[in-house]
Amino acid sequence: MAKKEQEKVTAMPMVPMGYCMLDTQVAGHTFEATNAAAVGLLQDAGEGRVFKPLGKPECGVRELNFYESLAAAIATQAGASPPAANNLNLNGTAGGGEGHSETDLSLLADLAAHVPRYYGQLKLVVNQREHTFIKLEDLTHGMARPCVMDVKIGRRTWDPLSSAHKREIEEQKYVVCKQNLGLCLPGFQVYQPDEQQPGQSVLIRQGRDYGKSLDVAGFHKALAQFFNVNCQASDVLLREVLCQLRSIRAWFKRQRLLHFYASSLLICYDFEQLQRLAKGGSSSKQLSNGYHPDPALPTTANQWIRVRCIDFAHIFPAEDAQPDHNYMFGLQSLIDIVETMLHR
Ligand SMILES: Nc1ncnc2c1ncn2[C@@H]1O[C@H](COP(=O)(O)OP(=O)(O)OP(=O)(O)O)[C@@H](O)[C@H]1O
Numbered sequence: 001m002a003k004k005e006q007e008k009v010t011a012m013p014m015v016p017m018g019y020c021m022l023d024t025q026v027a028g029h030t031f032e033a034t035n036a037a038a039v040g041l042l043q044d045a046g047e048g049r050v051f052k053p054l055g056k057p058e059c060g061v062r063e064l065n066f067y068e069s070l071a072a073a074i075a076t077q078a079g080a081s082p083p084a085a086n087n088l089n090l091n092g093t094a095g096g097g098e099g100h101s102e103t104d105l106s107l108l109a110d111l112a113a114h115v116p117r118y119y120g121q122l123k124l125v126v127n128q129r130e131h132t133f134i135k136l137e138d139l140t141h142g143m144a145r146p147c148v149m150d151v152k153i154g155r156r157t158w159d160p161l162s163s164a165h166k167r168e169i170e171e172q173k174y175v176v177c178k179q180n181l182g183l184c185l186p187g188f189q190v191y192q193p194d195e196q197q198p199g200q201s202v203l204i205r206q207g208r209d210y211g212k213s214l215d216v217a218g219f220h221k222a223l224a225q226f227f228n229v230n231c232q233a234s235d236v237l238l239r240e241v242l243c244q245l246r247s248i249r250a251w252f253k254r255q256r257l258l259h260f261y262a263s264s265l266l267i268c269y270d271f272e273q274l275q276r277l278a279k280g281g282s283s284s285k286q287l288s289n290g291y292h293p294d295p296a297l298p299t300t301a302n303q304w305i306r307v308r309c310i311d312f313a314h315i316f317p318a319e320d321a322q323p324d325h326n327y328m329f330g331l332q333s334l335i336d337i338v339e340t341m342l343h344r
Pocket residue numbers: 024025026027028029030041050052116136137138139140148149150187264266310311312313
């Protein structure tokens with residue numbers, strides 16, 4: 001085992017009462033059976049929140065500062081006292097307290113629509129050790145059969161403060177997909193109709209090793225599998241995903257404030273709703289406009305389909321106030337792939 005600070009543990013991780021491991025976690029740092037120091041995401045009992053451990057100090061500080069900055073920008077927009085805005089420190093390095101213009105604050109506040117809601121930080125004891133967690137909206141909340149895909153965005157996944165070693169490691173992973181598409185696939189889970197037992201579904205999960213084995217055609221196939229493209233109602237799903245991706249792209253086109261390295265888009269949808277829609281037999285156009293005759297179905301697609309930006313451990317102020325071309329290249333590739341699937 002390569003990592004330091006490892007301790008043998010034999011049982012499941014010891015987590016506080018009322019919490020459990022996030023069962024829909026598809027990528028990122030996870031609990032490890034043989035390393036008590038490794039901590040993954042937690043969820044609470046039915047409250048619709050997830051708890052992300054802060055991880056490596058520099059990454060944790062940057063992610064926490066990012067969410068706090070967004071919260072401060074929202075508060076300022078809502079008319080809270082100006083000092084909140086002056087505390088913005090997106091760099092996570094020493095200093096902080098840099099001032100931000102009204103435009104910057106408004107941009108940050110607009111970004112909040114595209115990231116999970118933030119509910120502050122808290123300390124929890126896991127495996128007899130205290131860890132700091134950030135409390136976030138669970139993007140799969142309310143989904144009976146959540147399909148979740150983590151797509152890491154950008155050709156470059158190392159940040160400006162990375163060591164030469166870290167840069168080398170990052171450049172050697174997911175090479176084909178990263179270089180050609182500016183995307184990589186660290187993990188996903190999808191429910192699919194069970195071909196052996198009609199009416200039943202099976203859960204398929206793929207992790208980083210699968211993602212690392214993909215070439216461009218394989219990446220396209222993985223997305224087609226994730227979006228259940230053979231399902232009758234998949235065009236509703238693809239249209240809504242496209243709509244949310246374009247909205248994120250519109251934000252990135254406007255901003256010259258931040259550069260997102262090694263950040264992901266988390267795409268979540270409920271397979272149960274997709275199936276019910278397919279069985280409902282109504283035209284896709286009607287459904288994507290938010291109307292459905294069955295009152296048991298959510299009225300709008302964005303209630304069971306969510307695309308959000310996550311993982312801000314490597315977010316940095318934009319160099320020379322440049323747009324985030326690295327992120328936008330990957331995001332555009334993803335949009336192109338989804339458009340191609342829709343028009344197949
Ligand atoms: N708000 C959320 N709601 C639901 N699931 C989430 C949320 N945030 C993260 N996850 C789950 O946890 C996984 C890991 O999240 P994230 O990328 O933030 O962690 P990380 O450990 O920083 O990852 P990395 O190793 O790439 O740095 C995601 O792939 C997703 O499955």
